[in-house]
Amino acid sequence: MKILVPVKRVLDANVAVRVKPDGTGVDLTNLRMSMNPFDEIAVEEAARLKEAGIVQTVTAVSIGPAQATDTLRAALAMGADDAILVKADGPVEPLAVAKILKALVETHQPDLVIMGKQAIDGDSGQVAQMLSALLGWPQATFASKVEMNGSIVRVTREVDGGLETIEMDLPAVISTDLRLNNPRRASLPSVMQAKKKPLEEIDAASLGVALEPTLRIASTLPPPGRKPGSRVESVSELIDKLKNEARVI
Amino acid sequence: MTTLILAEHDNAALLGATARAVLAALEIGAPIHVLVAGHNATGIAQSAAKLEGVEKVLLIDHESLAHGAPEPVSEAVVAVAAAYSHLGAPATTYGKSIMPRVAALLGVMQVSEITKVLSAHSFERPVYAGAAIETVEATADKIVFTVRASAFDAVGEGGSAPVETVEFTPTMRTSRFVGRESAGGGGPDLASAKIVVSGGRALGSAEQFNAIIQPLAEKLGAAIGASRAAVDAGYAPNDWQVGQTGKVVAPDLYIAVGISGAIQHLAGMKNSKVIVAIDKDPDAPIFAVADYGLVADIFEAVPELTKAL
Ligand SMILES: Cc1cc2nc3c(=O)[nH]c(=O)nc-3n(C[C@H](O)[C@H](O)[C@H](O)COP(=O)(O)OP(=O)(O)OC[C@H]3O[C@@H](n4cnc5c(N)ncnc54)[C@H](O)[C@@H]3O)c2cc1C
Numbered sequence: 001m002k003i004l005v006p007v008k009r010v011l012d013a014n015v016a017v018r019v020k021p022d023g024t025g026v027d028l029t030n031l032r033m034s035m036n037p038f039d040e041i042a043v044e045e046a047a048r049l050k051e052a053g054i055v056q057t058v059t060a061v062s063i064g065p066a067q068a069t070d071t072l073r074a075a076l077a078m079g080a081d082d083a084i085l086v087k088a089d090g091p092v093e094p095l096a097v098a099k100i101l102k103a104l105v106e107t108h109q110p111d112l113v114i115m116g117k118q119a120i121d122g123d124s125g126q127v128a129q130m131l132s133a134l135l136g137w138p139q140a141t142f143a144s145k146v147e148m149n150g151s152i153v154r155v156t157r158e159v160d161g162g163l164e165t166i167e168m169d170l171p172a173v174i175s176t177d178l179r180l181n182n183p184r185r186a187s188l189p190s191v192m193q194a195k196k197k198p199l200e201e202i203d204a205a206s207l208g209v210a211l212e213p214t215l216r217i218a219s220t221l222p223p224p225g226r227k228p229g230s231r232v233e234s235v236s237e238l239i240d241k242l243k244n245e246a247r248v249i
Numbered sequence: 250m251t252t253l254i255l256a257e258h259d260n261a262a263l264l265g266a267t268a269r270a271v272l273a274a275l276e277i278g279a280p281i282h283v284l285v286a287g288h289n290a291t292g293i294a295q296s297a298a299k300l301e302g303v304e305k306v307l308l309i310d311h312e313s314l315a316h317g318a319p320e321p322v323s324e325a326v327v328a329v330a331a332a333y334s335h336l337g338a339p340a341t342t343y344g345k346s347i348m349p350r351v352a353a354l355l356g357v358m359q360v361s362e363i364t365k366v367l368s369a370h371s372f373e374r375p376v377y378a379g380a381a382i383e384t385v386e387a388t389a390d391k392i393v394f395t396v397r398a399s400a401f402d403a404v405g406e407g408g409s410a411p412v413e414t415v416e417f418t419p420t421m422r423t424s425r426f427v428g429r430e431s432a433g434g435g436g437p438d439l440a441s442a443k444i445v446v447s448g449g450r451a452l453g454s455a456e457q458f459n460a461i462i463q464p465l466a467e468k469l470g471a472a473i474g475a476s477r478a479a480v481d482a483g484y485a486p487n488d489w490q491v492g493q494t495g496k497v498v499a500p501d502l503y504i505a506v507g508i509s510g511a512i513q514h515l516a517g518m519k520n521s522k523v524i525v526a527i528d529k530d531p532d533a534p535i536f537a538v539a540d541y542g543l544v545a546d547i548f549e550a551v552p553e554l555t556k557a558l
């Protein structure tokens with residue numbers, strides 16, 4: 001069995017976001033970039049399925065600039081067997097990402113695609129569902145548990161009302177939620193080993209997918225600030241303020 | 250131009266986020282139709298027909314739609330899509346699972362989680378966990394979007410739109426429903442409550458979470474939320490998580506108890522009207538968004554607060 005894991009290079013979750021003063025976007029210069037946290041969870045899940053003997057090959061793929069090689073090496077260090085960099089400079093919209101992934105699914109024939117539920121930069125939450133729709137494969141979004149049973153996969157999903165369990169026949173698409181697993185930190189030897197694992201580069205244009213964005217980002221601005229609040233010294237002062245100043249209780 | 254809103258329901262009742270998505274649709278300025286895709290869902294279609302501003306309700310009733318599986322539901326939306334310039338749904342786990350499929354099948358992008366409608370083609374949406382707000386212009390002849398429900402009020406229920414039934418046969422491979430487990434404690438709904446009390450890692454255990462947070466929430470008639478740390482540690486069920494990747498709430502009053510205020514948590518609550526933070530660390534970032542900050546030990550301050558109310 002084969003798994004494809006798409007991983008995106010994003011601004012590290014712990015780095016403070018700076019919006020450019022001219023409204024043209026978020027300033028990424030010299031800031032730490034990392035694998036999207038949900039994608040780390042996807043790589044971890046795939047690595048565990050491999051370690052359990054259920055899966056033979058885990059292929060990581062990233063669509064992005066040359067630096068996304070680092071993200072792919074990180075996936076290889078966590079347990080992926082090989083990697084594909086689809087080179088594209090500039091932002092690639094979720095629909096184009098889904099179309100590129102569809103083309104790769106057709107050439108690589110995985111049984112399962114496991115990917116993040118959302119990239120924490122654009123917060124779009126679209127690619128997994130789009131890929132599933134384009135392929136005509138069933139989908140399980142927001143997975144917090146994945147159990148493989150032959151050609152059937154059972155997934156527990158985090159939904160608004162609690163937890164939902166569904167089953168899918170392979171091939172299928174899964175998107176990960178935060179509680180699916182705790183991704184490992186790659187050991188030094190696996191980081192060294194990862195440098196020797198195969199990493200193929202292809203040009204996004206060669207897949208025949210239009211990369212030109214279709215949505216226009218007219219501006220990117222900081223959110224409106226809140227007016228500064230005040231400290232209260234005691235519980236009774238708090239109650240007084242809530243009753244008589246804010247009038248919310 | 251006509252807008253189609255996909256109704257969110259659980260096959261028993263129409264859910265509140267739908268009425269909020271309809272308000273966002275009103276701001277687009279085109280006539281609004283609502284699609285109810287379900288099984289034995291006539292009652293839900295009748296509820297949707299009462300939403301103010303809705304001109305027509307489409308009902309697609311098929312057994313494949315009984316549990317809201319995204320594969321057939323998205324096909325049902327696409328089956329009627331030809332007549333619409335705009336197709337939207339609330340950005341709940343239901344809408345989020347379905348609408349990107351609709352967009353892909355129609356060959357367009359989705360505008361995710363809009364928080365403001367500027368015109369029929371221009372929307373605001375938060376990115377980077379709310380650290381930036383984008384203005385997005387969509388020029389395609391079909392605009393697919395999801396609506397962050399907390400950013401819009403709900404329309405009223407004085408309408409009486411006609412209900413039209415549409416035939417439908419699904420063709421796509423689909424996931425199969427096995428079961429559902431609801432963890433919620435029967436209190437008010439987190440997404441629409443006027444007051445939310447949320448607990449963080451500081452609570453230390455599920456027992457203490459219940460002992461400290463529950464009585465305060467009960468006194469205030471509040472819904473209960475939690476930080477990711479509290480959910481991960483098992484103090485609270487997953488559907489109580491507030492934040493970038495949990496629920497986004499904007500109640501009149503939000504009380505954060507022992508929550509440090511990471512940006513991912515703020516993303517889910519910083520548009521609340523009044524924010525109270527109780528934390529023993531005077532430098533906790535939550536105080537930067539709090540209207541009223543109390544530096545105190547939660548195990549003393551919260552029971553005292555509950556008692557005094
Ligand atoms: C991709 C991603 C998505 C995320 N999504 C979310 C999300 O949706 N929602 C979310 O909440 N988080 C999310 N997080 C996690 C987030 O970054 C924080 O780790 C989390 O919010 C911390 O939870 P906390 O404030 O409860 O815990 P902590 O940060 O540990 O804060 C605990 C606070 O309790 C205080 N405290 C301790 N004991 C006491 C006491 N006795 N009395 C008073 N105060 C006390 C401490 O001073 C501290 O401020 C996400 C993270 C990532 C990377």
Ligand SMILES: Nc1ncnc2c1ncn2[C@@H]1O[C@H](COP(=O)(O)O)[C@@H](O)[C@H]1O
Pocket residue numbers: 006007008009036038039061062063064092094097115116117118119120122123124125126127128
């Ligand atoms: N450029 C990319 N390269 C590889 N995977 C991506 C890329 N963009 C998005 N993805 C995948 O799609 C998921 C959802 O992204 P999004 O729909 O953009 O929020 C991510 O968690 C990744 O798994």
